Every structure is written in C-alpha cells, then in structure tokens.
Amino acid sequence: MVSTAGQVILCRAAVAWEAGKPLVIEEVEVAPPQAMEVRVKILFTSLCHTDLYFWEAKGQNPLFPRIFGHEAGGIVESIGEGVTDLRPGDHVLPVFTGECKECRHCKSEESNMCDLLRINTDRGVMLHDGKSRFSIKGQPIYHFVGTSTFSEFTVLHVGCLAKINPAAPLDKVCLLSCGISTGLGAMLNVAKPKKGSTVAVFGLGAVGLAAAEGARIAGASRIIGVDRSSKRFEEAKKFGLTEFVNSTEHEKPVQEVIAEMTDGGVDCSVDCSGSVDAMISAFECVHDGWGVAVLVGLPSKDDAFKTNPVNFLNEKTLKGTFFGNYKPRSDLPSVVEKYMNKELELEKFITHEVPFAEINKAFEYMLEGDGLRCIIHMDA
Numbered sequence: 001m002v003s004t005a006g007q008v009i010l011c012r013a014a015v016a017w018e019a020g021k022p023l024v025i026e027e028v029e030v031a032p033p034q035a036m037e038v039r040v041k042i043l044f045t046s047l048c049h050t051d052l053y054f055w056e057a058k059g060q061n062p063l064f065p066r067i068f069g070h071e072a073g074g075i076v077e078s079i080g081e082g083v084t085d086l087r088p089g090d091h092v093l094p095v096f097t098g099e100c101k102e103c104r105h106c107k108s109e110e111s112n113m114c115d116l117l118r119i120n121t122d123r124g125v126m127l128h129d130g131k132s133r134f135s136i137k138g139q140p141i142y143h144f145v146g147t148s149t150f151s152e153f154t155v156l157h158v159g160c161l162a163k164i165n166p167a168a169p170l171d172k173v174c175l176l177s178c179g180i181s182t183g184l185g186a187m188l189n190v191a192k193p194k195k196g197s198t199v200a201v202f203g204l205g206a207v208g209l210a211a212a213e214g215a216r217i218a219g220a221s222r223i224i225g226v227d228r229s230s231k232r233f234e235e236a237k238k239f240g241l242t243e244f245v246n247s248t249e250h251e252k253p254v255q256e257v258i259a260e261m262t263d264g265g266v267d268c269s270v271d272c273s274g275s276v277d278a279m280i281s282a283f284e285c286v287h288d289g290w291g292v293a294v295l296v297g298l299p300s301k302d303d304a305f306k307t308n309p310v311n312f313l314n315e316k317t318l319k320g321t322f323f324g325n326y327k328p329r330s331d332l333p334s335v336v337e338k339y340m341n342k343e344l345e346l347e348k349f350i351t352h353e354v355p356f357a358e359i360n361k362a363f364e365y366m367l368e369g370d371g372l373r374c375i376i377h378m379d380a
Ligand SMILES: [Zn+2]
Pocket: 098, 099, 100, 101, 102, 103, 104, 105, 106, 113, 114, 115, 116, 117
C-alpha cells in the first residue's frame, strides 16, 4: 500500500449541510494531521442520540456544514508531530471527550473531565490552529465533538483516541466509544452493585440497557427496568432485566411502586432517561441507609431536581456521571477486553446494519425509535 502520510486524502464523508436535512455523501479533502493529531481510517461507525440532537439543532447554536459521528472504530493512517503512543496500523476507538494525561482532572484518580479535551459541542475546528481539517473544494467543513466519524478518514487529537487490542472486531467494539460504555460504566464504576443486589434502571434505550448489562455482569439478583413504553421489555430480558414497571400504568409514583416490590427500595438505581421526574424517582426509590442513585441521562435546559432533603439524611446517596467515569485512553482498552473474554455481550445491542451510502436510514431508525444501535459500514 502506498503511504498517504503527509498528503491530503480525498474520500467520502456524509456532510450535514443544514439542520435536520438528510446527510449528503460528498467527496471531501482531509488534511494531514498537525502537532498532537492523528488521522484515522474509520471502518465502522454508529449513530448515537447526541449526533441526532446536534443534527436537529433545536435550541443550540447551529454549526453547519458539519460532519457528525462519534461512535466508531478505525485504524491509524498517519500521525502528526509529537505523537508518541500511537503508530500507523494501530486499532483505535475515537472518543468525544479526551484524556490529555496532564491536567488536574487527568491526574486525579476520580475524574475523567479533562480540562483540555472535555467534550465541546460548540467547537467545529481543531485545537492546534483553530482550523478544520475537512474541506470541499477549499470550503471548510466543521468537525463535531473532535471526532467526525461519518467520514472514511478523520483527524483527531491524540488524546481522543483509545488504542485497543487489534484482535477485537471493530464492527462490534465500536459501540464502546460512547453509549454502551456510558451505561456500563455508570453501573460498574459509580453505582457499583454488589453480587445479589437489587437494581433499578430508568429508561431502556441503549444506554439504559448497557447499565442493565453492567448489573447483570456484577451479579445483581433483581434488575427492574422502568420505562414509559412496554415495547422494550421483551428485548430487555436479554440484558438481564428480571422485572418491568411501566411508569404510565400506575396511579402512585414509581418510587412507591418500587419500594413495595423491594421491601423498602433498591440497593442502587441508574437513570438513563433524561426525564427529571424519572431522575427524582430513581433517587427516591433507593433504600435508606445505603442506597445509591446515579444520574446519566441529559436533562432539559430548565429542569430543576426537587426532593425532600430528609432523603439525604436518611442516607440515600445521589451521584452523577459522565461517560461512565471511564478515562477514555486509560480505561477503554480494558472494557474491550471484557468483550473479548465474553464477560460483556455487545451483539445484542446491534439491531441494524447499513452501508455508508445509506447512512440516512440509521437516522430514520433512530427517529422512529426503532432498535438500539445501527452499525454503519464505511466500505460499503
Ligand atoms: Zn486532561
């Protein structure tokens, strides 16, 4: 293979020209990586709600034309100056929030909220020079969350790439670059159920089912799913769910329903719904004395969390998490290993697959609430 290092690459990318309009497959120029940057050949990507949210651009500053995409797997094509821990040929997962390894957050054992590379949805350019690496006939096309994986080649900061086991199938482990790790980590790293625990998961989308998968891996004895729709319940059994509560079918608040089912409350709960009412229920349904609730789902801009402070005095704990508390470069390789040693199951999250040319179908499935994850094959 002839090396393309140092040259502009012409390749296909799915460009969002306007908010809410179907993406258009275009030939784009991808500039070589600059200092501390890496150019990656994307092999598989999938669609996550965050892409959809910023593509619809309701209530945020619209930034178009833009290349979306942040859940993906690929192979390093070339590296920029100063990059020492990645080489061409390495298998990587891009991550929308990075790890510089040098700031206070990266040095803290507790935090994954890197000062330099924390998610920034308003920035459409590279940090190094404030410019985009994508263009069409000279017109710059904006990046998205530092990843822009809806392109056959993309350029990222080295701190936004996790180097993983090259034997791991990228068409499966690409899911670990965002949603699945978020739910899994919320359960395993933050809620931390013990073997035999009773757990509740609010919101049974891909992230919530990944939280349930975490509870299954941890050996929870009861996993109660809560959602406003019953359609996911059958599917959710594959993720370890043992019981289901449809919150619209009860007169009393869900926290009371769960307290009755569990002799006073669950040991831990995770909210992945983003509904503030569900967040409050998720907190209030944990057992006094030891219960822990973890918030994952993104609230609406003007939401306020309201609960009687006596819940805290009764020794219920409320926590929040971002990307499942995983440090992307340090921790994702070991999550990939959980899949490789068959502890973590990823296949059941994949409900659709489409060729890159039909990427708009993935948007349609998500808009219709059809399925969990759609894998987009870049070579097709
Ligand atoms: Zn950092």
